[in-house]
Amino acid sequence: MLPWKPRRAWKHLARPLAALLLAAAATVVPATAAHAQSAAAPSSGWNDYSCKPSAAHPRPVVLVHGTFGNSVDNWLALAPYLVHRDYCVFSLDYGQLPGVPLFNGLGHIDKSAEQLAGFVDKVLAATGAPKADLVGHSQGGMMPRWYLKFLGGASKVNTLVGIAPDNHGTTLLGLTALLPYFPGAGDLLNLATPGLADQVAGSPFLAKLNEGGDTVPGVHYTVIASKYDEVVTPYRSQFLNGPDVDNVLIQDKCALDLSEHVAMGLTDRITYHEVVNALDPAHATPTTCLSVIG
Template identity: 75%
Template sequence: MTLTWRPLRTLLPALALAFAAVAAPSAAAAAPTRAPAVTSGWNDYSCKPTAAHPRPVVLVHGTLANSVDNWVTLAPHLVDRGYCVFSLDYGQLPGVPFFHGLGPVAKSAEQLSAFVDKVLAATGARKADLVGHSQGALMPRHYLKFLGGAAKVNALVGIAPDNHGTTLLGLTKLLDIVPGARDAIHGLTPGLTDQATGSDFLRRLNEGGDTVPGVRYTVIATKYDEIVTPYRSGYLSGPDVTNILIQDRCSLDLSGHVAIGVVDRLAFHEITNALDPAHATPTTCAG
């Protein structure tokens, strides 16, 4: 049976809403807030890294989030531990405030590249560490592989990433079942379809291996992830890779996709371990 435009036109908004949830860490979890004040130490371009923490940390938000909402808990957590912390907005669409990460992922990687250069110039550091949630952990891999980022980045820590795409509980199959759906949604919000399992973006990104030399990779996943499905699609293969399932640290941790990136203290512990492996301590249900 051939679908006519009328039912297709009705279905596409529903599909777009469904895929808008892909890797969205905080759109429903937090209302838009104002940018962090420099007096908090977050996005403070006068901050100079110390001998204990010699690299600035760049936080990369997920889809439908922004540089504030995604990091209202983690950024102060890291600042309190002596890190210079910065966060950026990327993937903005015209006329869509606050909810970012919707533009082409490769273009977003160009924004990250410029931002890292800005942070390195301000801090005087030779390299940065990146911490990303969801798309914010996937997109930097394009920067590392194709835009020269490997020379400027020491470590990439990914929280609930969709490194090999998401099926969104099978909904992404509709992109190819419904005639014109993939092209229509990609034309509106390419950042969403780029993350769907089997996308051209993902095929190019993962061709020839998941990692690049010289960068340490950490993936922190949760088996209760309802957005990145299956959750194991976030795992990476290659040298200098550590894949962590948070439930292996504490079986009582019930965090889903949003919570693991926004409020999960066990995930935060693993992040600090990844940023400073020489002083890592065991992560348990007690913290």
């Protein structure tokens, strides 16, 4: 006779898994109203394939959403912010799972990087630009590094800006440490949502991504982090090591900025000001608390 019944096993397993998934969902899940808006109307002002980069901003900007995000919801504020500043802006959906609408970034991250590669090629062909800049939130700030390192992206990308990226994985405030205590939990997580399993600190995916160094030659890297990040923890694990890296703690720019993981990508104009500085460092201006009205 089994010492514990399968139903009881699942009951004990469900709670920590639910906590893990909910914490991961906080990566970029916007309000329900934002989902409704994206379902009702296409992106406005970006994904315009007739847009030609200006002399001031010669590279198109590709926005890469985070886990559970999509090409519209994640960028309802940042995309118009960049378009208003005369950038050609594009965004993609990646990491879709069959039968799961709106919530993306859940598939194997190496496969998501292949989707990004194809999208960048499409944008470069449409705009005539030789290189693009990438701006990503959470997984979207980390996943492009696979594209740069293993899929030839370094020759097609000038700058990668990561907003709260999980470059070295996350402990999800220690929740992932529970997995070894629940037999089969890790396998179930990997089977159901491999994009989440890939982001757990110490995963095989992250080990390969970071083996031999965090960066590749020829690409400028900026990481923007918040000490109040509750998802990618510890927050300093977001920072990259290597040449041509600018690691920014947003509270060093404005100590009053309380933005956490989600707000940095969805609403924080202080973060956005740093994004623009990273995209156009020759014309960068100081980022301060007053950047919220810039």
